[in-house]
Amino acid sequence: MDLDTIIQEYERTEITALWIHDRIQNRHYNILSIVEACPIEQQYSLPIESLDKNGEKVPFVGISLDQERTLYLRREFKETAEEGLAYFRGPRMMENVAIVSFDHLILDPPAEVPVLTKETKYPSTALEHILPRRSVAFRVCALFEEKQATLHQLTEQDFAKVAFLTKQYLGYDLSIYKEFIGAVLLALPNPYLRLVNILGAPEHTAIIAAFYERMGKSMIGGEIEICDIHIYGQGFHLRKRITNQRMLISLPYMPTRFKVRLFDAKSQLVYENEIAFMQAFHLNMQMANTVRKFKRLTGKESYKDFRRKLRKPKLESKGV
Structure with a gap:
């Protein structure tokens, strides 16, 4: 064009x-x-x-x-x-x-x-x-x-x-x-879109693609392309027709990095971006303060005048 x-x-x-x-x-x-x-x-x-x-x-x-x-x-x-x-x-x-x-x-x-x-x-x-x-x-x-x-x-x-x-x-x-x-x-x-929003939906093994269209413009009839990015090559490759301004698109699995491309109804490339999802972690840490005890003794037990007790912190992490 x-x-x-x-x-x-x-x-x-x-x-x-x-x-x-x-x-x-x-x-x-x-x-x-x-x-x-x-x-x-x-x-x-x-x-x-x-x-x-x-x-x-x-x-x-x-x-x-x-x-x-x-x-x-x-x-x-x-x-x-x-x-x-x-x-x-x-x-x-x-x-x-x-x-x-x-x-x-x-x-x-x-x-x-x-x-x-x-x-x-x-x-x-x-x-x-x-x-x-x-x-x-x-x-x-x-x-x-x-x-x-x-x-x-x-x-x-x-x-x-x-x-x-x-x-x-x-x-x-x-x-x-x-x-x-x-x-x-x-x-x-971009003549069609003023914003593109891609969200992860891991509970559905999918992404939510939201297209915020410009006045009088529409991406309906165009296509969205999703490519998984691997360090040693390409994973899955999907291409689906855009049928709504907000779409739930199922994936074979949840990738950490992938490329999204949008094509209008004339097959012209109008959007391209790389997206990364971070894996979430719940971290549970219990910290205990150092405890120092002082005890005064007499005679041969005087070497026990000072006793230190240290409780190590417990660290528990669970990935999801």
Whole structure:
């Protein structure tokens, strides 16, 4: 499915751009741009604002790098998702500012085929740290600089100010993820689901899969795939049709780690995650304090003046 078709599933766009204005060349160089297509019910992100020298509110923040360059961060809210796709493909405009690149950009993955991430609410990879925090997975297309020319233009002092702005307004330190310097990301959150919840039901040797659907969307008719993960290979593999928003799915046995994948009615992969169940233990500990007894004796029994009695703690554990 091509991006022009996928983008129709979204209502609007949020574009967050970090760039450097070089006043000598009068050009605006992209440091990082993130284009997020938003479903209809998704709440708006917070605007990025500051006060100018006259005390008036402006829709961006800026910090001077030196006498010739200023670093800017801005977030724009577009009324259609197509505007976000147009920004990704270029030319890139923030209000009346043309954002350009130091280097030639290459598409990754090629042919505008988006790659699927895991949920970004609890990020584990560099890409998941960069993307907005959401309870669902993203499909992502990216443009990276071929020779990382922008990265080589920045000094250590520049990176310190990049870190300051991104930590304060975006929630992460971009200077840690230097591979994304100069990149443009198109982030497409799950168009069907706003949350997936997988719970264990060991008394039934099953899992409970709950699908929280977006407004006007449905996963009914799609499929859920469950694969047991073993250190030395794969265990069982199940694939069942989704017939309800909440399903009890029986398993051959209760795994400790397994992979869940969701496919829509068109067999497009829209969700993938690894889930671990911890085995529960009941621990019963009885602790006794050390007991010291003092007894005063006379004569030959004086070596018994001090007697210590120690009762060892009893430890009982039972696994379930």
